[in-house]
Amino acid sequence: MEFATFTERVAAIEAEPADLEIVDHVRALLEESTADSSGDEQCGGEQIPDEQGSGEQAVDDRGGGDRTAAELEILARFVQGRVFPAWDSTTLDIGPSSCYEAIARAAGTNVSPVNVEDRLAELGEIGEVAASYEYGGQQGLGAFTDTAGDAGGDSLTVREVDRTLRDLAAADGDGSADRKIDILFGLFNRCSSEEARYLARLVLSEMRIGVGEGTVRDAIAAAFDVPTDRVERALQVSNDYGRVARVAREDGRAGLDAMDLEVGRPVQAMLAQTGTVTGVLEEWSEAAVEWKYDGARVQLHYDPDPERTGESKAEVRVFSRNMEDVTDALPEVVEFAEETLERPAILDGEVVAVDEDGSPLPFQEVLKRFRRKHDIAKARENVTVRPVFFDCLHADGTDLLESPLTARHEQLVELLAEGDGAAGDSPDEIRGLSLLWRTDDPEEIEAIDAEALEAGHEGIMLKDPDSTYSPGRRGKHWRKRKPDVETLDCVVTGAEWGEGRRATFLGTFELSVRADDSDGALETVGKVATGITDETLADLTDLLEPHIIAETGQEVDLEPEIVFEVGYEEIQSSPTYSSGYALRFPRFQGVRHDKNPSDADSIERLERLQGQ
């Protein structure tokens, strides 16, 4: 297909406000490349044998039918403004200023990159700027073979644009920046103004014609008469709209259903919604509870078979939440995989920065390591990272996306226990394993939350134990605990001496609020034991001990002097405490040294907050 035919279609899409019509345009575009799938070498008027390939083996160096298939793949990507499939971390690696330079050179000797930038300031969008010039007059300036001496010659085809952009992406090393500009200049030099509009947008990832992922999904289903949900599933496992379009056309539904995960190709991460303990226990008969680690999401791909991977040793790849390849930045994760895993796997987890004792460091520390391209060994000396895995998407040839969470977790335990990672049989002796508890008991969940906070983690995740893995979805099956929106200032009226290691600390603080009669009376509303480190407990003990007025066993009554700021999940009406209310999941936030009991919150505020 000629690039001009593609850009005409794209212009029509851009001008179309109705979503359904847009899907129809994309369907027609995909079908247009279908017209020649018989193997004819004609492709939308394009004479394939005349095309000159260069560089890397692109997807289209094959026979006639394959060539139109390659074209279909390209169209499905270009229409979304993509050159590479989502799973592929390759980028064109060309900045806006290089693009302006290429446009300026192709637009004529009177145009400079500064003129292009000025016009951009005026028109506000690079496509508009690119379309405002005439091209084709410049000869002999480009070093690119397809175009040198060929300016204004044969029209561009979509396959040629794709291949040329792949060459551009592949240029690296000394002088590559100039070579990229030369290559791009060569392309612009063969464009009409309208073609240049969309080429500029494609190159700078600014296509923005209103074609989202759902549009292409629906268009593939309509063009090749396959069910939308099967297209959706195939997209989830492959992250490749081009390939899915091709399989839908060539092999229909059966072909789509046969598409599997591939070790080495990232899958979109399943995401979480906010939720509350009370809320999930109403929805599910049980919750799977895990610690929420405060790091960066990683997906580990491991294949130990050199024959399959074509490499001399096991293949290990690590991807970020955005499916970027971050393997080189995280050698600890690679070493972990090599030491721990024995069979092919795709694992989902979090990479956390840790101190010398293995205790987690704040999230910002992970960022110093993540995506780092240079001085990795030095960065590793300053910040160590450790992976923790909570899910398993593929194990030894079997995809697990459709399996329930608990089965996937069992598989995860099995895989991580096989190599050198397990010190014993118990899950907490398995290195890199995130533990999972199943419970319907809110108190147990509270205890897990307390433990997670105590160990320096962010809190807990609540998951539906029966749920399947939905790539890219922020569904209701994974809940991150809602951050405390409001806090309350409560007077501490009692406490308990701890046990064991904490025997010398006061803990489990009784919280009270002011009664409405404003004569200083206080009524209890709950107890807080969560979110307090040993260090803070020691400080709080020093602060509160002088205020002890009575002791019975481990319990102490306190003179009402100290005010705590407390977060909570929910306020419930409850006969348990004298205020008539109870805080669900109260969490200690800090001491309000600036407040007296008379400034603490009142029952009236509880009433108002409960009604919200």
Ligand SMILES: Nc1ncnc2c1ncn2[C@@H]1O[C@H](COP(=O)(O)OP(=O)(O)OP(=O)(O)O)[C@@H](O)[C@H]1O
């Ligand atoms: N046990 C766990 N299960 C799932 N995710 C976890 C777990 N522990 C830590 N995480 C991290 O928590 C993230 C979900 O929480 P959260 O939504 O707060 O993350 P975010 O990236 O800051 O925000 P958002 O996903 O809303 O954009 C996951 O993407 C993952 O990185």
